[in-house]
Amino acid sequence: MKRILPVVLLALSASALAAKTTVTIAGQTVQVESTVIGGQTYINLKQLQTALSAAGGANQKASxxxxxxxxxxxxxxxxxxxxxxxxxxxxxxxxxxxxxxxxxxxxxxxxxxxxxxxxxxxxxxxxxxxxxxxxxxxxxxxxxxxxxxxxxxxxxxxxxxxxxxxxxxxxxxxxxxxxxxxxxxxxxxxxxxxxxxxxxxxxxxxxxxxxxxxxx
Incomplete structure (x- = not known):
């Protein structure tokens, strides 16, 4: 039986192998580390949440x-x-x-x-x-x-x-x-x-x- 990795991953369509992937959600664009498995690019959801918050997410300063x-x-x-x-x-x-x-x-x-x-x-x-x-x-x-x-x-x-x-x-x-x-x-x-x-x-x-x- 295959073990389930204790990390939640989000799949994104991507055609190129890269150490970082650009993601845009609700108008916010950030770059996060990514991993390519079986031709699909995956990123860690916790890392994505941290990046969005730093780049202007829910806690951003209104400006x-x-x-x-x-x-x-x-x-x-x-x-x-x-x-x-x-x-x-x-x-x-x-x-x-x-x-x-x-x-x-x-x-x-x-x-x-x-x-x-x-x-x-x-x-x-x-x-x-x-x-x-x-x-x-x-x-x-x-x-x-x-x-x-x-x-x-x-x-x-x-x-x-x-x-x-x-x-x-x-x-x-x-x-x-x-x-x-x-x-x-x-x-x-x-x-x-x-x-x-x-x-x-x-x-x-x-x-x-x-x-x-x-x-x-």
Missing amino acids: VTGCVNEPLFNGVWRLRVSKVEAVADPDGGSLNFYHIVTQISNGTNKTLSPDSAGIQIGNAYNIFMANGDSIAAPTSTSVSFQTKTWAKLPQGAGETMDFWFRPSGTPTLDQMKANMPQKFLFEVKPDKLDKSLKVAYTVQDPSFRVNLTCTK
Whole structure:
């Protein structure tokens, strides 16, 4: 008699042998480890649940959501993620980084600085991996990032904000490219909006959450 494995598996149709499989459920796309048996690809349901929760499942932070290259708007700020890549240390060090490039612009008719309207160095700027891990960008130690949050932006004006995420350990570039981040959280704090500016967010939570596995 064959023994039944003590793991529940979900079968997915797939034509290629791969260490990871992309799954989309209720609009959420994640990558999980997979096993091919008899020409069918199988994944562990518990791992899938963990990945979906990390990438924006039942416990996700309510935010303005979208894809890479998609303009997003919270009533005050417009945000677009234009690039997601794994790169070598730009300063010539031995560590590799995930690099995310964003364009942020003033969507109101007032002159604003990001710092006075919810975008500050102490906010959460995180990426989420397929296995549920999150990595934070150390913006509080970046003088250039703080300078950008203090910049005065008139109506329609914007600037580029770069985020650098260093994974734990010392993965190679090839390993990082095979394990790219799934989500990017750009936190905007409504309680830090200067009321004297007389502008308002049009959503309850003005933070941005970008699905890095889709492109518009």
